[in-house]
Amino acid sequence: MKTVVVLGGGITGLCTMHYLQRQVKEKNIDVRLVLVEKNTYLGGKLHSAYEQDFIMETGADSIVARHQGVMELVQELDFVEQLVYNETGTSYIYTNNELHAIPVDSTFGIPMSVASLEQSTLISEQGKQEALKDLTLPNKGFTKESSIGEFLTYYLGEELVRNQIAPVLAGVYSGDLYQLSIASTLPYLIDYKNNYGSIIKGFDANREQFTQAANKKFISFQNGLTSFINRLEQTLTDVEIIKGVATISVKKQEKHYMISLANNTSIVADYAVLALPNEAVQGVLQDTALDYYFDQFTTASAITIYLGFNVPDARLPADGTGYIVSHNSDVVCNAATWTSRKWKHTSKDSKLLVRLFYKSINPAYEQLRAMTDEELAAVALEDVRKSLGIEDKPTVVNVTKWIDQMPKYDLAHREALQGLLQELDKSYPNLSIAGCSYFGVGIGACIQNGKKIAVELAEKLVDF
Numbered sequence: 001m002k003t004v005v006v007l008g009g010g011i012t013g014l015c016t017m018h019y020l021q022r023q024v025k026e027k028n029i030d031v032r033l034v035l036v037e038k039n040t041y042l043g044g045k046l047h048s049a050y051e052q053d054f055i056m057e058t059g060a061d062s063i064v065a066r067h068q069g070v071m072e073l074v075q076e077l078d079f080v081e082q083l084v085y086n087e088t089g090t091s092y093i094y095t096n097n098e099l100h101a102i103p104v105d106s107t108f109g110i111p112m113s114v115a116s117l118e119q120s121t122l123i124s125e126q127g128k129q130e131a132l133k134d135l136t137l138p139n140k141g142f143t144k145e146s147s148i149g150e151f152l153t154y155y156l157g158e159e160l161v162r163n164q165i166a167p168v169l170a171g172v173y174s175g176d177l178y179q180l181s182i183a184s185t186l187p188y189l190i191d192y193k194n195n196y197g198s199i200i201k202g203f204d205a206n207r208e209q210f211t212q213a214a215n216k217k218f219i220s221f222q223n224g225l226t227s228f229i230n231r232l233e234q235t236l237t238d239v240e241i242i243k244g245v246a247t248i249s250v251k252k253q254e255k256h257y258m259i260s261l262a263n264n265t266s267i268v269a270d271y272a273v274l275a276l277p278n279e280a281v282q283g284v285l286q287d288t289a290l291d292y293y294f295d296q297f298t299t300a301s302a303i304t305i306y307l308g309f310n311v312p313d314a315r316l317p318a319d320g321t322g323y324i325v326s327h328n329s330d331v332v333c334n335a336a337t338w339t340s341r342k343w344k345h346t347s348k349d350s351k352l353l354v355r356l357f358y359k360s361i362n363p364a365y366e367q368l369r370a371m372t373d374e375e376l377a378a379v380a381l382e383d384v385r386k387s388l389g390i391e392d393k394p395t396v397v398n399v400t401k402w403i404d405q406m407p408k409y410d411l412a413h414r415e416a417l418q419g420l421l422q423e424l425d426k427s428y429p430n431l432s433i434a435g436c437s438y439f440g441v442g443i444g445a446c447i448q449n450g451k452k453i454a455v456e457l458a459e460k461l462v463d464f
Contacts, residue, residue, distance in 0.1 A: 002031045002461060005259055005267055007247050007284070008275035009037030010044025011443055012435040014232050015073070015450025016273055016457075017239050023458035024238070031461055033239045034267060036259075038246035041226075042233050045405075046443070048224030049306075051396050053348035055224045056306045058400040060443060061337065061355070062086060062218035063225075067444025069451060070219070077231050079221070084345045086218040089319045093122060093167055094387055095326035099317065102164065102324075107210055108186065109168035110156070112203035120164060122326075127159030134200055139193045147411065148185050149177030155199055167324040170361060171335050173441075175300060175408045184409030222345050250274070250284045252428060271430045271457055275450070277405060278437035290423055296416030297437060300406040301360040303368055305380040306339070308396030309352040313340040315390065316352070323387065331383040332368070334359045352390070356380045360406075373399040407437045430460070 004020065006013045017035050024031055041047065045059030063070055065085070074080055092099040093109075102109060105116035114135075117128055134155040142151045148169070153161045166177055173185055182190055192202020203210065221227050233241070246262040250272060259267045274281045282294040322337040333356040340347035340354075347353045358368050358376075368376065377397045384390045417438055424431060432453050436442075439449040 002270040004271040005034045005269040006273040009042040012446040013275035019451045019454035036242045040244040043229035046225045048226035054308045055346040063443045065219045082221040089321040092323035094323045109165040122163045130157030144183040148182045167326045179410045275434040293420035298408045299404045303358040306398040307394040313352040
């Protein structure tokens with residue numbers, strides 16, 4: 001009997017086991033399946049906290065519904081009845097101490113029409129005229145490996161990028177736009193420029209897919225994302241699950257891998273999947289020959305703070321779901337989600353629940369990182385007072401720190417990944433790396449990554 005060990009019980013590791021278990025049953029493979037997770041719970045960054053009738057997601061707050069494989073997995077788990085969709089409404093940019101609506105006819109702050117550009121209150125008339133050069137300027141040699149910041153600035157102008165696009169994109173991808181490639185963010189922009197001669201015209205020609213995606217774009221579940229993780233765990237009936245135990249090392253021994261755990265036990269594996277953050281993969285392999293590649297992968301940090309109030313969320317601006325902070329602002333946060341408005345299931349009786357984000361791109365980040373939870377809560381409360389006029393004291397405070405745990409897909413990422421995979425293929429047969437450090441930060445990408453690895457493993461097990 002062969003043994004397959006998956007290290008890491010986040011969404012990628014769980015999906016690897018879910019789809020591998022299915023393949024094993026279908027192909028009648030005699031194999032031992034083991035999943036190891038250092039936390040006492042599964043899910044990794046997908047984790048819900050419950051307090052005073054509030055549901056607070058300490059990591060991602062939702063899943064992109066249209067990503068390949070997401071709804072398919074929900075259906076497989078017989079969890080459709082638990083689905084909830086985000087409420088749609090106006091998103092704002094907070095700049096010069098005012099809330100400005102992001103034009104509805106835009107994607108990531110990029111106007112999808114000339115009318116959308118004209119409606120923006122974030123751009124001067126001069127800036128709008130500069131953006132119109134996109135309609136006539138041809139592609140001057142930009143490729144998908146080019147910086148998305150340089151690409152957008154060249155065609156749409158510095159003011160539009162700085163005031164409307166950068167706050168949105170930098171918030172989504174946790175990085176400097178000038179250090180992020182088009183391929184790792186919005187690869188279709190190059191196709192729009194090449195095929196339509198214009199980014200704006202490309203969006204306009206493909207409007208239907210974006211307008212359809214606007215409604216029911218994100219999903220969660222009535223009892224939070226943890227309920228989805230719990231359901232996924234329940235299906236792993238043929239998997240040995242070890243929780244609350246960290247992995248110390250993974251050593252290659254002839255045709256096997258010796259996996260040493262923190263509880264002074266070890267597992268001999270024929271196949272190993274390291275569904276762990278890049279830093280953890282580097283730590284357990286302890287191979288200096290690979291350090292050059294591991295060191296190329298960079299990370300960002302984020303501190304998120306929930307504030308729950310005993311006041312109705314009707315106190316918020318009408319039809320709004322949150323804001324992103326631009327420059328010239330009197331608040332410290334990078335963004336705020338009006339959670340009780342965007343996700344009705346997170347707050348009983350529609351009491352106000354706000355989530356604020358403080359990222360490592362924030363000029364005040366080092367000071368924030370050194371603060372206690374109480375000090376951070378005070379900063380967040382002041383931001384809510386300034387931006388929303390809420391003077392009440394919160395009844396619930398939840399602070400989560402993701403320090404150096406947010407993968408950044410900068411310009412060096414693709415080349416580093418290719419080099420690392422080549423070295424692993426030569427030196428570590430039957431060992432796979434997986435997860436958001438390498439193959440995409442979205443939950444949908446993690447689901448597909450796990451499924452792909454499971455199919456490949458099953459083929460190897462059959463051929464062995």
